[in-house]
Amino acid sequence: MITLGDYLIVSGILFAIGFAGVMLRRNLIVILMSLELMLNAANLSLVAFSRFRVGADGLPDYRAQVFVFFVIAVAAAEVAVGLALLVALYRARQTTDVKDISSLRF
Amino acid sequence: MNSLLPWLILLAPLFSAVMITLFTLRWKTLSGSISIAAVVVSFICSWSIFAHSATAAVEFVWIDIAPIFRVPLGLTLDPLSKTMALLVSGVGALIHIYSLGYMRDDQGKSRYFAALSLFMFAMLGIVFANNFVMLFIFWELVGFTSYVLIGHWFFRDAAAGAANKAFITTRIGDFGFMTGILMIWTTTGSVVFAEVAPRMPMFGGHATFVTIVALLIFCGAVGKSAQFPLHVWLPDAMEGPTPVSALIHAATMVAAGVYMLVRVAFIIQASQTALLVVAWIGTITAVMAALIATQQDDIKRILAYSTLSQLGYMVMAVGLASNDAAMFHLFTHAFFKALLFLAAGSVIVMLHHEQNIWRMGGLSRTLPITFVTFLVGALALIGCPPFSGFFSKDAILALAYERNTAIFAVALFTAFLTAFYVIRMLVIVFFGHPRSKSAHESRESPLVMTVPLIVLAVLATLGGFAFFARNFLVLPAQKLEGMMVPALATMVLIAGTGLAIALYRDRTSEPVDVEVLRHKLYFDELYAWLVRWTQELLARASAFVDRWIVDAGAVGGSSRTTWGIGAGLRLIQVGNLQAYAFLFGLGVVALIYFAVIR
Numbered sequence: 001m002i003t004l005g006d007y008l009i010v011s012g013i014l015f016a017i018g019f020a021g022v023m024l025r026r027n028l029i030v031i032l033m034s035l036e037l038m039l040n041a042a043n044l045s046l047v048a049f050s051r052f053r054v055g056a057d058g059l060p061d062y063r064a065q066v067f068v069f070f071v072i073a074v075a076a077a078e079v080a081v082g083l084a085l086l087v088a089l090y091r092a093r094q095t096t097d098v099k100d101i102s103s104l105r106f
Numbered sequence: 107m108n109s110l111l112p113w114l115i116l117l118a119p120l121f122s123a124v125m126i127t128l129f130t131l132r133w134k135t136l137s138g139s140i141s142i143a144a145v146v147v148s149f150i151c152s153w154s155i156f157a158h159s160a161t162a163a164v165e166f167v168w169i170d171i172a173p174i175f176r177v178p179l180g181l182t183l184d185p186l187s188k189t190m191a192l193l194v195s196g197v198g199a200l201i202h203i204y205s206l207g208y209m210r211d212d213q214g215k216s217r218y219f220a221a222l223s224l225f226m227f228a229m230l231g232i233v234f235a236n237n238f239v240m241l242f243i244f245w246e247l248v249g250f251t252s253y254v255l256i257g258h259w260f261f262r263d264a265a266a267g268a269a270n271k272a273f274i275t276t277r278i279g280d281f282g283f284m285t286g287i288l289m290i291w292t293t294t295g296s297v298v299f300a301e302v303a304p305r306m307p308m309f310g311g312h313a314t315f316v317t318i319v320a321l322l323i324f325c326g327a328v329g330k331s332a333q334f335p336l337h338v339w340l341p342d343a344m345e346g347p348t349p350v351s352a353l354i355h356a357a358t359m360v361a362a363g364v365y366m367l368v369r370v371a372f373i374i375q376a377s378q379t380a381l382l383v384v385a386w387i388g389t390i391t392a393v394m395a396a397l398i399a400t401q402q403d404d405i406k407r408i409l410a411y412s413t414l415s416q417l418g419y420m421v422m423a424v425g426l427a428s429n430d431a432a433m434f435h436l437f438t439h440a441f442f443k444a445l446l447f448l449a450a451g452s453v454i455v456m457l458h459h460e461q462n463i464w465r466m467g468g469l470s471r472t473l474p475i476t477f478v479t480f481l482v483g484a485l486a487l488i489g490c491p492p493f494s495g496f497f498s499k500d501a502i503l504a505l506a507y508e509r510n511t512a513i514f515a516v517a518l519f520t521a522f523l524t525a526f527y528v529i530r531m532l533v534i535v536f537f538g539h540p541r542s543k544s545a546h547e548s549r550e551s552p553l554v555m556t557v558p559l560i561v562l563a564v565l566a567t568l569g570g571f572a573f574f575a576r577n578f579l580v581l582p583a584q585k586l587e588g589m590m591v592p593a594l595a596t597m598v599l600i601a602g603t604g605l606a607i608a609l610y611r612d613r614t615s616e617p618v619d620v621e622v623l624r625h626k627l628y629f630d631e632l633y634a635w636l637v638r639w640t641q642e643l644l645a646r647a648s649a650f651v652d653r654w655i656v657d658a659g660a661v662g663g664s665s666r667t668t669w670g671i672g673a674g675l676r677l678i679q680v681g682n683l684q685a686y687a688f689l690f691g692l693g694v695v696a697l698i699y700f701a702v703i704r
Binding site: 019022023024031098099101102103104105 | 679680681682683684687688691
């Protein structure tokens with residue numbers, strides 16, 4: 001049987017991969033994609049909890065799945081804004097490499 | 107009846123000083139006239155109050171924090187203050203007139219008269235003050251005007267230095283004085299003389315406390331009247347113009363110390379120890395100054411040391427618990443010492459500002475009026491009958507003979523020395539042959555200078571006789587010892603005079619040379635050493651604290667700490683997006699740790 005724990009482990013690994021991507025990749029688009037990955041890892045764990053936590057009447061707790069919808073919607077909005085920022089940045093600096101955005105160093 | 111007339115005595119010179127300073131500095135003769143008019147007004151008003159003995163002055167209240175601290179501005183009008191006011195304004199008026207002649211060619215004449223008027227205001231304030239605070243204010247003001255007048259020729263280093271020395275030395279005495287006043291106030295709750303006197307029993311039986319208070323009050327007199335050990339400023343104060351020396355450093359300001367002691371005698375006489383200390387300090391000053399005077403060559407310095415010596419006599423009399431004798435001697439001394447200084451000034455100016463006695467000589471022929479008046483003053487000073495000095499000095503000697511034989515012996519020796527150095531000065535300056543060109547060509551002084559001399563000479567002659575002095579002072583009670591003391595005094599007088607004439611007749615240079623006395627007993631060197639050591643140390647300690655603790659420690663420390671913290675925090679601002687993301691992640695982990703596991 002596949003238990004809740006397995007899903008949570010997968011979710012955690014996905015989150016870690018996403019976080020590593022945010023920290024280590026240089027291309028801004030890839031960073032955005034890793035960000036999405038982190039969000040989806042959270043979604044996965046939410047759905048897992050919904051599926052395995054069965055209520056008193058034998059039905060799963062659907063509130064978590066509703067929450068997933070919210071998260072997806074927010075992620076979409078965030079990506080829209082993020083990509084818009086990226087386009088603006090490319091127009092200003094002609095680069096999407098994160099190393100070149102360091103004007104705020106001391 | 108209360109009146110404002112006594113206030114006029116005080117305010118006329120003040121008004122004159124203000125007018126001159128603000129308006130008439132450019133017109134020198136006008137300034138002189140305003141100043142003289144003011145002092146004459148003071149003198150006339152003093153006579154008026156003296157004649158009508160029922161006047162009392164209106165009193166104003168200045169500070170009133172009842173019941174803790176109340177300082178009125180009032181004038182005491184008792185026989186003592188009325189006589190003193192007459193003396194101060196009278197001698198002051200004569201000296202003002204004399205100054206017109208002496209300062210004839212001086213550029214700073216207006217400034218001089220303004221300062222002189224301010225001095226008259228302050229001195230009369232001391233005479234009339236009815237409480238300690240008012241006395242102290244005028245005391246300090248007198249010290250300030252003395253500073254201004256000594257340093258009248260401020261472009262001369264010696265004068266500027268002397269002015270500083272006078273002010274600072276008297277300030278030391280004033281510090282003790284102020285402490286004494288505070289102690290009296292805390293014990294009796296009042297600063298007004300009339301209120302403190304009946305409250306003396308509030309000191310209780312604490313003899314040491316009373317002695318300390320009395321000695322602290324005496325400190326003020328030690329400074330102002332140039333007693334040992336604060337005597338060093340008076341000889342140097344001769345750098346000022348001679349009329350200033352006559353007025354301030356002979357007749358009035360230095361007498362203020364003695365006057366104050368007489369005024370607050372109820373405090374000094376409350377302690378036998380204090381009386382003894384006072385008497386001995388007076389005696390030591392008298393003999394020390396007389397010894398030094400025998401070896402001085404500057405005519406004004408000799409007179410300065412003679413003033414020190416006579417002030418010592420007055421303080422001695424106070425210490426022997428006879429205010430009457432002290433005031434009598436103050437009275438006669440004012441006349442003959444002012445006379446001597448003015449006559450010396452006449453000599454100096456007629457010899458084109460020559461002050462060394464070894465460059466004078468034979469002046470009895472060329473300056474006859476000056477010579478006669480100087481002679482009168484000199485004979486009064488050495489206590490030769492029938493001049494005034496004889497009566498007053500004799501009173502003090504008789505007192506000493508009755509009450510303290512050791513002091514009497516020293517005082518008698520001092521009288522011998524006084525006769526010696528005065529006749530020495532007389533012989534060298536006025537007799538013999540002229541020793542310099544200016545002495546040879548001198549002529550008599552103008553009338554504006556000789557008339558005050560003559561007036562003072564008459565006063566110096568008559569001042570001692572009972573029929574004259576009785577109207578002004580309480581004369582000391584007649585001595586019981588008969589002719590013993592006057593006989594001894596006359597003997598030492600003749601001995602001193604004879605020795606001086608024998609040694610100094612027909613000399614062209616100093617035959618006797620006593621190094622120690624010539625160098626004024628090395629007091630100046632001692633004080634300079636003392637000041638250098640204490641002040642050096644204090645300055646070094648302060649510099650250390652300022653440089654290392656304040657500058658490096660507090661200021662530098664706080665700035666460097668802030669900079670260091672800033673440098674540390676700055677490292678977080680790397681400008682690298684991913685580093686920020688990493689820090690976010692760290693923060694989240696920490697949160698989870700603290701929220702879930704702790």
